[in-house]
Amino acid sequence: MTFVQLIDCRTSRFDDMNRLMDRWVEQTKGKRTATHDVIGKDRSDASHFIEIVEFPSYDEAMRNSDLPETGRIFQEMVALCDEPPTFTDLDVVRDEQLNVLAARTFFEAMGRMAPERIGEHLTDDYVDHDPSYPRPVQGVDGMREVYAGWRGAFDFTFRIDDQMAQGDQVCTRWTLVAKHKGDFLGIPPTGQDVSMQGMTWQRFRDGRICENRWLYDRAGLLEQLGVLGE
Template sequence: MTFVQLIDCKTNRFDEMNRLMDTWVEQTKGKRTATHSVIGKDRSDASHFIEIVEFPSYEEAMRNSNLPETDRIFQEMVALCDEMPTFTDLDVVRDEQLYEATARRFFEELSAKGDTPTFNDVLIEDYHDHDPANPQDNIGLDAIRREVEMWRGGFDFSFTIEDQLAQGDLVCTRWTWNGLHKGDFMGIEATGKKVSMTGCTIQRCTPDGKIAEGWWQYDRLGLMEQLGALDELQQ
């Protein structure tokens, strides 16, 4: 179970404490077990700071605490505080990965039945789409809707999300696409073939959770081969 520790302290020497934390990070490189750390400053009290540290488990947190470097740095940190810091230990019982959920909802809307989605709830107005198969990037909701209409006109399709990784404001989604070729696609008339391809999409999100930019990598050549578009070139 993921474990989070809250460290609540007051200090008027935060710059010194920040340098102390940099020293601890350097000294424990390859040994520390924390996966994520965030420090926040109280907007109503400039001397009040809270650090949120995430670990894979309580046991890993204890391993981190028992490092000799951790104990030494802690004593120096206490000396920089106006009063003794307090610690709150939390077992995580709910963890919403909001950016990952937005990316997943985007893929669901792409393949939803019915009219072309507006994407207003998942994309910003000037969304920037990078697709190496297109001579120019698609910028703006109208442009991405036209791109989606081209694909939806040629195929009935769905996405299967295989993996998702998030770091900062970026989400990487590895997916499998399955489609039925029902209509014209890039000059290729409907074949009725069932086709598939794999790919990855990296998306950058805004603080309010919408997607601002996307980079696509997928096996378009393999798709064209399945549609028979390469047969004439091979003859």
């Protein structure tokens, strides 16, 4: 279970504390077990800061605390505080990255939903980048046309192999599993079962996708359809 520690402190020397944290990051390289660190400043009190440190588990947090470097840095941090910091230990009971969930919902719907519904997942100013197209596809109508073409050529589903998120961006590594049932790039239907691996970088706004960038093994797909020789 993921574990989070909140460190609540007041200091008028945040720049010094920031440099101290940089030193801790450098000194614990290859040793620390913390996976994510966020420091927030109270908008109503410029001397009030809360640090949020994430660990894979409580035991890993204790390993991190036992590092000699952590102990030394902690003593220096206390000296920079206007009053002793307070700690809150939390076992994470729900961790929902909403853009990751939206990306997963999009890929699970692809191949199943009708083209008319693709706009439910996209912003009005959506832009689609695909290395096989001469220029980006603009807008929901353009993406609807592209999706209808793929859906007419294949019965397909996406399997999500991995996902990573940062800020408003999500990267999904996927495998497409399909049957060739219609014309594709001038190739008549073969009935061939095919698969293709790829990755999609997505940017989100207000819970919807505003930009997609696709990277996939198009040559491998054409080889399975008998167009490219081995």
